Amino acid sequence: MSKMAVETFHIGPFEFTSRLFVGTGKYATLELMRDALAASGCQVVTVAVRRERLMDKSGRNILDFIDPRRYTLLPNTAGCFSADEAVRTARLGRELLEGLENPGAAWVKLEVLGDKKTLLPDPLGTLEALKVLKAEGFTVLCYTSDDPVMAMRLKAAGADSVMPAGSPIGSGQGVLNPWAIRIILEQLKAGDENYPVIVDAGVGTASDVTVAMELGADGVLLNTGVAGAKDPLKMAAAMKLAVEAGYLARRAGRIPRKLYATASSPLDGVIGVKE
Amino acid sequence: MRIMVNGQWQQQNDGLNVAVLLEKLSLEPRRVAVELNKQLLPRARYAQTALAEDDQLEIVTLVGGG
Numbered sequence: 001m002s003k004m005a006v007e008t009f010h011i012g013p014f015e016f017t018s019r020l021f022v023g024t025g026k027y028a029t030l031e032l033m034r035d036a037l038a039a040s041g042c043q044v045v046t047v048a049v050r051r052e053r054l055m056d057k058s059g060r061n062i063l064d065f066i067d068p069r070r071y072t073l074l075p076n077t078a079g080c081f082s083a084d085e086a087v088r089t090a091r092l093g094r095e096l097l098e099g100l101e102n103p104g105a106a107w108v109k110l111e112v113l114g115d116k117k118t119l120l121p122d123p124l125g126t127l128e129a130l131k132v133l134k135a136e137g138f139t140v141l142c143y144t145s146d147d148p149v150m151a152m153r154l155k156a157a158g159a160d161s162v163m164p165a166g167s168p169i170g171s172g173q174g175v176l177n178p179w180a181i182r183i184i185l186e187q188l189k190a191g192d193e194n195y196p197v198i199v200d201a202g203v204g205t206a207s208d209v210t211v212a213m214e215l216g217a218d219g220v221l222l223n224t225g226v227a228g229a230k231d232p233l234k235m236a237a238a239m240k241l242a243v244e245a246g247y248l249a250r251r252a253g254r255i256p257r258k259l260y261a262t263a264s265s266p267l268d269g270v271i272g273v274k275e
Numbered sequence: 276m277r278i279m280v281n282g283q284w285q286q287q288n289d290g291l292n293v294a295v296l297l298e299k300l301s302l303e304p305r306r307v308a309v310e311l312n313k314q315l316l317p318r319a320r321y322a323q324t325a326l327a328e329d330d331q332l333e334i335v336t337l338v339g340g341g
Binding site: 023024054078093170221 | 334
């Protein structure tokens with residue numbers, strides 16, 4: 001890609017050039033996951049923390065397929081339904097990444113869910129866990145809904161990045177409420193334009209990513225959109241281009257929408273017209 | 276003695292320490308993290324942490340997720 005697209009951005013002490021964060025769940029095979037991550041050009045990959053299976057271990061560990069020197073791992077607290085579970089999971093994730101000597105030990109994607117069917121976030125639990133994790137020195141990226149007031153509260157409580165959902169996790173519905181995302185971006189970035197806002201969840205295809213970036217998001221985090229595509233490698237490559245396209249278009253500045261047409265070719269000098 | 280590991284009770288020798296438990300379970304310490312009675316147990320303390328009756332452990336690793 002052109003040099004124009006490569007511009008660093010920061011989340012707490014972290015610095016990246018790729019604005020695409022990719023999850024590692026739900027791929028048909030670990031080999032496919034490894035290759036999709038490479039095709040996406042991402043520098044950050046999310047991982048979950050789960051109980052070790054003590055019986056019938058397959059012997060294959062995800063860490064054999066993610067190079068911890070190439071990627072910064074972002075441990076999540078996915079599946080936690082209380083602040084307490086999320087905080088404990090974050091501590092375990094930090095311990096795991098310290099053992100791997102991966103820089104991701106310093107941060108966490110905080111997710112406290114409120115409902116098993118919709119997987120929508122629990123805003124009160126998220127806020128409670130955020131405060132504990134900040135006091136323990138974590139860089140915290142907060143998954144939340146597209147509620148602008150909640151986003152403000154999370155930033156005020158110390159969130160290093162707010163990550164509003166485009167639509168429910170894994171739904172593939174894209175950015176359902178671009179107006180709410182715009183308000184979040186405007187309010188969180190007021191007087192603080194480099195404050196990182198990442199659209200997380202709901203991405204179905206490349207155009208969803210481009211929409212999020214055109215709205216002014218600093219990045220997009222996705223998983224199912226790639227892992228669940230018929231050809232995850234092609235979709236990963238498409239997502240890479242979509243992030244760059246949306247980012248460049250945002251910086252280029254789109255034309256205003258108008259109700260009526262404006263000709264691109266001169267109206268004067270058309271043949272057969274009597275002057 | 277009886278201890279709970281990842282939600283399941285099991286019998287182990289009295290005084291077993293966490294480092295030996297991981298070895299018995301064929302787990303590589305670098306790839307797991309351990310919580311003892313809901314408190315994180317840093318890996319540097321595995322060898323010196325003897326388990327007691329009714330202790331509850333969570334032994335976790337990284338898996339795919341979004």
